[in-house]
Amino acid sequence: MTKASDSTFAYLMQDVTRQLRKHFDRRATRFSLTRAQWRALKAIRRNEGLSQTELADYLDMEPIPVGRVIDRLEKAAYVERRADPGDRRCWRLHLTAKAYAVVNEMEVIASGLRDEALRGVKRQDFETLLRVLAQLKHNLVALDDATNEERGKA
Secondary structure, eight states: HHHHHHHHHHHHHHHHHHHHHHHHHHTTGGGGOOHHHHHHHHHHHHHOOOBBHHHHHHHOOHHHHHHHHHHHHHTTTTTTEEETEEEEEEEEEEOOOOHHHHHHHHHHHHHHHHHHHHTTOOHHHHHHHHHHHHHHHHHHHHHHHHHHHHHOOO
């Protein structure tokens, strides 16, 4: 790999992510949801019944802002908090029927955007990209694990 590609890699990843977000946001304006709100809805759909603390970890956000997001989603009848049968202090997050309808529509928007973004990309190249990204993620998680292990020894 050349030095030029080394220096543009992270910028290109960031630019592609920013462009995807921008185009998704434009297409999803009719839902009147913030990006944090729709990310929370999608995360809850993937992990129905998770706690606010687990959601904060999943979204890489602080618990208090996540609590505010959930408050607004609950007020709008997208999310309901249910008591955890095993822990009276914990509330589990569940989507309402209204939220499922919105998340399903958002998935259609995301699928269409993904198809447009991948126009001209060969399936084999896309699969290679996914494998490379998965390896990058694995490597970066391993760095976190090593850092946490070192902290534990100190």
